[in-house]
Amino acid sequence: MNKFAQLAADITKLWTKYHTAYLSGIENTLILALVGTVIGCLIGFICGILNTIPRRPNDHPLKKAILALVRVIIRIYVEVFRGTPMVLQAVFLFYGLPYFTDNAVKFTSVWAAAIVVVSINTGAYMAESVRGGIISVDPGQTEGAMAIGMTHVQTMTSVILPQALRNIMPQIGNNFIINVKDTSVMFIIGFPDFFAAHRATVGASYLYFPSATVEMVGYLTMTLIASFLLRWVEKKMDGSGNYELVQEDQLTMTAGTYRHPDKGTPFDERSKEYENREKEAE
Amino acid sequence: MQDLILQINHLSKSFGSHEVLKDIDFTVSHGDVISIIGASGSGKSTLLRCVNLLETPTSGEILYHGKNVLQRGTNPAEYRAHVGMVFQSFNLFNNMTVLENCMVGQIKVLKRDKTEAREHAMHYLEKVGMTPYINARPRQISGGQKQRVAIARAMAMDPEVLLFDEPTSALDPEMVGEVLTVMKDLAESGMTMLVVTHEMAFARDVSRRVVYMNGGVICEQGSPEEIFGNPRKQETIDFLSRFRG
Numbered sequence: 001m002n003k004f005a006q007l008a009a010d011i012t013k014l015w016t017k018y019h020t021a022y023l024s025g026i027e028n029t030l031i032l033a034l035v036g037t038v039i040g041c042l043i044g045f046i047c048g049i050l051n052t053i054p055r056r057p058n059d060h061p062l063k064k065a066i067l068a069l070v071r072v073i074i075r076i077y078v079e080v081f082r083g084t085p086m087v088l089q090a091v092f093l094f095y096g097l098p099y100f101t102d103n104a105v106k107f108t109s110v111w112a113a114a115i116v117v118v119s120i121n122t123g124a125y126m127a128e129s130v131r132g133g134i135i136s137v138d139p140g141q142t143e144g145a146m147a148i149g150m151t152h153v154q155t156m157t158s159v160i161l162p163q164a165l166r167n168i169m170p171q172i173g174n175n176f177i178i179n180v181k182d183t184s185v186m187f188i189i190g191f192p193d194f195f196a197a198h199r200a201t202v203g204a205s206y207l208y209f210p211s212a213t214v215e216m217v218g219y220l221t222m223t224l225i226a227s228f229l230l231r232w233v234e235k236k237m238d239g240s241g242n243y244e245l246v247q248e249d250q251l252t253m254t255a256g257t258y259r260h261p262d263k264g265t266p267f268d269e270r271s272k273e274y275e276n277r278e279k280e281a282e
Numbered sequence: 283m284q285d286l287i288l289q290i291n292h293l294s295k296s297f298g299s300h301e302v303l304k305d306i307d308f309t310v311s312h313g314d315v316i317s318i319i320g321a322s323g324s325g326k327s328t329l330l331r332c333v334n335l336l337e338t339p340t341s342g343e344i345l346y347h348g349k350n351v352l353q354r355g356t357n358p359a360e361y362r363a364h365v366g367m368v369f370q371s372f373n374l375f376n377n378m379t380v381l382e383n384c385m386v387g388q389i390k391v392l393k394r395d396k397t398e399a400r401e402h403a404m405h406y407l408e409k410v411g412m413t414p415y416i417n418a419r420p421r422q423i424s425g426g427q428k429q430r431v432a433i434a435r436a437m438a439m440d441p442e443v444l445l446f447d448e449p450t451s452a453l454d455p456e457m458v459g460e461v462l463t464v465m466k467d468l469a470e471s472g473m474t475m476l477v478v479t480h481e482m483a484f485a486r487d488v489s490r491r492v493v494y495m496n497g498g499v500i501c502e503q504g505s506p507e508e509i510f511g512n513p514r515k516q517e518t519i520d521f522l523s524r525f526r527g
Contacts, residue, residue: 146362
């Protein structure tokens with residue numbers, strides 16, 4: 001038992017001395033993960049839209065050629081950045097640019113470099129997720145939009161993407177949580193994230209394990225809070241399960257209305273919500 | 283002489299080696315209410331989808347006020363704004379309320395301002411009896427109600443022609459009536475309609491011209507009295523006898 005007491009004492013010692021380093025590390029990690037995920041999602045959405053522009057047999061040959069070229073470029077981008085470790089991508093970008101240009105082109109701030117690497121990495125993953133999200137929306141939605149004269153871009157922005165976004169929210173959440181953890185590799189270019197705080201503290205205190213414990217608890221707390229918030233956002237996006245009848249005439253027929261117990265079945269993770277609704281209804 | 287809206291010449295459509303439509307000639311004039319009947323797989327829906335360019339015909343031409351819309355350089359979106367479509371599976375936008383469904387096209391495509399679009403949408407929603415449900419989402423209303431909203435959505439665009447692709451086929455029997463009533467009202471108000479349907483009573487009592495399709499060709503067409511009272515072709519007689527029982 002005294003080992004745990006020892007650990008607690010060491011952690012207290014670390015925390016009183018280095019808590020500013022840990023806290024600013026947490027702050028930097030969260031900012032980097034958040035900004036990287038948001039920009040990554042934008043890249044993913046742009047790639048997803050470009051990838052799903054319909055090609056019709058009687059299109060202009062130039063349009064066909066450009067679309068084909070765009071798809072090839074996106075394909076290469078996705079394969080390269082999804083297929084190599086982010087830590088090496090950071091090294092390539094941060095040290096490779098000055099190497100090739102004799103210091104003419106280089107990142108002057110590790111923040112810019114880190115955000116660029118995390119964003120394009122997330123974008124490569126999101127490109128495929130967005131494509132999947134778009135494909136998973138019922139084709140009838142596209143036809144409905146086209147039938148009232150919407151262009152491809154209007155169909156996408158008004159009808160398909162809002163639904164695709166809802167479908168891929170779990171994936172975006174996944175990516176954010178992965179980014180919270182994986183930004184720890186950015187110490188390689190000297191980014192002052194939460195893990196860099198660990199390296200700095202143990203360098204001075206030699207308390208490897210207690211500091212690692214602080215890190216573990218810190219990362220888990222961040223990801224748990226993120227999970228919780230993402231679920232909350234998803235629920236908000238689903239909107240209310242009920243609606244108000246706009247009734248000027250009290251005799252308006254109400255046949256055919258019913259309360260929808262949400263899209264999920266009673267057996268999925270939202271079953272609690274379902275039960276509550278059933279109870280409410282009684 | 284009625285003014286011609288659509289003229290379809292020698293239209294053919296193949297999916298791979300399977301020829302679904304063979305050399306179809308067909309016209310739609312202002313005020314026409316045309317029912318297209320025929321067995322499943324006879325090409326009726328494909329014809330309708332070709333007219334709205336949801337399918338690209340293999341050959342032939344579709345003249346809209348004399349201008350071929352299949353020509354390179356014509357904007358399909360612009361053409362579709364004039365030709366409304368009501369689908370078998372409703373295709374209401376799931377991410378919008380009933381009212382938003384009827385407004386979005388007016389705002390994005392016709393560039394109407396919000397108040398005008400709202401007034402216009404409410405006008406047609408009232409016609410189909412859906413004003414109480416303007417805040418509901420498609421998943422919360424019944425099939426018949428969805429189809430009535432879909433009709434209001436198409437009408438709000440002030441189309442010249444309205445195409446119906448088996449509008450009652452996905453509905454429970456007790457909901458078919460409410461949709462047909464709305465369609466009958468539309469027909470009586472002078473709307474130009476092209477209806478693919480299995481509802482023989484509608485074809486007989488509401489439409490002014492009936493087209494019988496069989497095997498990708500127009501087998502016979504004429505007034506409802508001619509087709510239902512005195513069909514000339516043996517295929518038409520066989521097809522109709524299945525509905526009389």
